[in-house]
Amino acid sequence: MRKDLVENIEPGVAQHMAENVLALLLHLTSDESPLTELAAGYSRPQTVFYEYFGFFLVYSFTTAKIMYSVFFVVALILARLTYVDPAPALKNGAGFFSELGKGLVAVSAAFLGAAVSANVVALVMDKVLGKSLSWFSSVFSCIALYGPAALTGALASQLLVGRVREHTAYTSLMLLQASLAALIQSIDLGAGGVLFLSSAPFAVALLINKVLTRPGDDISLWSYAIGQLSPLVVGTTLFCAVLDVFVPLTGRMGEEAPAEHIIATIVAVNGAYILPLTVPFVHRYSHRILVRAVIMLSMITGLAMAIFSMRSPFDPMHQKRLFVIHMENITSEEQHLHVAAADGAPGFHKLAVNIAKEFSIPDATPTTMVMDEWNSDWDTMYPFSSFLTPYKFDLPLRAEHQDPIEHDFTITAINDKIDEVAGTRSFTMVVNHPGIIWTAVAFDAHVLNWTLDNNPPDEYARHHIKEGSFYGHDVWSVDLVTKLQRANGSFATGASDGRVKVNFVGIHEKAMWPGKKAEKALGGRAMKLFEEMDEWLERETGGTVDAMFLGCVGGVALI
Numbered sequence: 001m002r003k004d005l006v007e008n009i010e011p012g013v014a015q016h017m018a019e020n021v022l023a024l025l026l027h028l029t030s031d032e033s034p035l036t037e038l039a040a041g042y043s044r045p046q047t048v049f050y051e052y053f054g055f056f057l058v059y060s061f062t063t064a065k066i067m068y069s070v071f072f073v074v075a076l077i078l079a080r081l082t083y084v085d086p087a088p089a090l091k092n093g094a095g096f097f098s099e100l101g102k103g104l105v106a107v108s109a110a111f112l113g114a115a116v117s118a119n120v121v122a123l124v125m126d127k128v129l130g131k132s133l134s135w136f137s138s139v140f141s142c143i144a145l146y147g148p149a150a151l152t153g154a155l156a157s158q159l160l161v162g163r164v165r166e167h168t169a170y171t172s173l174m175l176l177q178a179s180l181a182a183l184i185q186s187i188d189l190g191a192g193g194v195l196f197l198s199s200a201p202f203a204v205a206l207l208i209n210k211v212l213t214r215p216g217d218d219i220s221l222w223s224y225a226i227g228q229l230s231p232l233v234v235g236t237t238l239f240c241a242v243l244d245v246f247v248p249l250t251g252r253m254g255e256e257a258p259a260e261h262i263i264a265t266i267v268a269v270n271g272a273y274i275l276p277l278t279v280p281f282v283h284r285y286s287h288r289i290l291v292r293a294v295i296m297l298s299m300i301t302g303l304a305m306a307i308f309s310m311r312s313p314f315d316p317m318h319q320k321r322l323f324v325i326h327m328e329n330i331t332s333e334e335q336h337l338h339v340a341a342a343d344g345a346p347g348f349h350k351l352a353v354n355i356a357k358e359f360s361i362p363d364a365t366p367t368t369m370v371m372d373e374w375n376s377d378w379d380t381m382y383p384f385s386s387f388l389t390p391y392k393f394d395l396p397l398r399a400e401h402q403d404p405i406e407h408d409f410t411i412t413a414i415n416d417k418i419d420e421v422a423g424t425r426s427f428t429m430v431v432n433h434p435g436i437i438w439t440a441v442a443f444d445a446h447v448l449n450w451t452l453d454n455n456p457p458d459e460y461a462r463h464h465i466k467e468g469s470f471y472g473h474d475v476w477s478v479d480l481v482t483k484l485q486r487a488n489g490s491f492a493t494g495a496s497d498g499r500v501k502v503n504f505v506g507i508h509e510k511a512m513w514p515g516k517k518a519e520k521a522l523g524g525r526a527m528k529l530f531e532e533m534d535e536w537l538e539r540e541t542g543g544t545v546d547a548m549f550l551g552c553v554g555g556v557a558l559i
């Protein structure tokens with residue numbers, strides 16, 4: 001984007017990045033380099049590695065499996081040893097397991113409650129209030145919205161499961177996490193380590209809990225402090241990394257993606273991981289206090305929703321990404337303006353209406369176009385185009401728009417041979433594109449063979465071929481062998497002589513805004529429009545939109 005400039009990069013980021021890359025390169029080119037082993041092909045990772053309190057730890061999956069399983073057994077023994085029977089008369093051990101069962105229900109319910117409650121709030125924000133992405137401009141602000149929601153759900157669930165002893169909830173949590181760590185590692189997912197790291201200190205805390213507790217206390221506050229430290233630190237690290245990636249990504253993953261739910265779920269799940277001891281802790285207090293806490297948290301959630309509803313998703317440093325194409329159609333001699341966004345934030349339709357009013361013909365009503373494999377308008381950005389919500393506008397026929405478009409953009413077939421017996425046609429598709437870059441062609445055909453790879457899909461299908469060209473390269477070609485379609489076959493587009501209808505499009509190298517701003521005079525009418533529209537957008541949206549403008553040339557050829 002336009003503001004991806006050195007001055008906007010946090011100090012130290014480049015240093016950090018470069019140091020890591022250098023270390024990696026030095027290792028990969030040293031005598032210990034594992035690169036030679038990779039020649040045999042891909043093998044699934046077998047190593048667990050992470051940084052923990054400043055130490056970089058590395059061990060094998062086998063070590064991990066042994067360690068986590070042994071820990072689970074130790075945790076189980078410890079839970080049994082520290083268990084105090086509330087009714088010692090029974091003395092048959094059945095009490096331990098039924099208590100444990102209750103505890104497991106409580107901690108699982110809290111987790112589910114957090115996830116469900118955060119997602120209900122997400123649904124209301126998105127579908128009822130129409131205020132999605134309200135947290136977009138500030139990466140961690142979503143915690144203020146979905147954190148209270150998740151906590152409300154976690155505590156409310158405890159009203160349903162009823163009373164559990166504090167000690168039981170504490171040990172159940174440890175056993176649940178320890179068993180999941182072993183289970184996840186047993187299916188060869190190194191991520192099990194995360195749960196091992198959070199649950200191992202619980203065992204330490206339980207072991208010394210007896211010494212630390214004051215009479216009348218089930219679990220000492222010290223045990224909470226010891227148990228919380230690891231999940232708090234590991235979880236916060238995870239939180240930062242995950243939100244840093246996913247929050248900006250929600251502005252690029254399309255209107256269809258459930259952005260609000262993705263963020264709500266991340267906050268709830270990560271929140272549950274960071275503060276696992278909330279469950280035993282609330283059972284330290286009476287039912288009345290729990291009820292009050294739930295009411296209080298509901299009010300805070302409501303307040304957060306109200307405040308976030310007033311926020312607008314984008315600001316000048318966290319802009320909405322807009323894609324604008326000025327399309328000159330060689331075949332129809334028409335010009336259209338295409339505008340698309342890649343996020344589900346509210347307000348895009350209104351912006352499109354205003355763009356239509358300002359730049360299209362009078363009385364234009366903006367309608368969204370269907371985005372699918374056959375929408376060739378956006379093939380320049382294929383396959384990213386599938387994330388776009390596109391609008392299409394007619395452009396007014398001003399005097400300068402009447403001139404025919406100068407171009408030498410052609411698609412032709414040479415070496416054309418039809419094999420009647422085999423029912424195939426072989427030809428070379430030649431794309432001639434002087435002054436046009438990043439050409440893309442799309443067509444329907446049953447391709448048997450091509451010079452791209454060895455296995456085109458063995459069926460009648462939509463194909464997209466894109467080329468990344470650089471200045472001075474004006475021609476590319478591809479050899480194709482296609483299956484002839486039956487004359488009265490079920491396929492509507494395949495002509496019986498094997499000719500294919502090719503939709504082609506490319507970017508006019510001199511008509512890209514802001515890239516070619518300095519040479520705008522060479523970009524013709526598209527650049528004039530872009531300059532005007534860019535200024536208008538800046539004013540209209542208060543600098544909260546960053547648009548990429550592309551002057552494209554496209555058409556249809558039957559070859």
Ligand SMILES: *[C@@H]1O[C@H](CO)[C@@H](O)[C@H](O)[C@H]1NC(C)=O
Nearest residue numbers: 329331332376377554555556
């Ligand atoms: C150009 O116009 C033709 C005929 O109307 C249409 O089929 C084709 O999809 C258009 N192509 C582009 C890229 O606008």
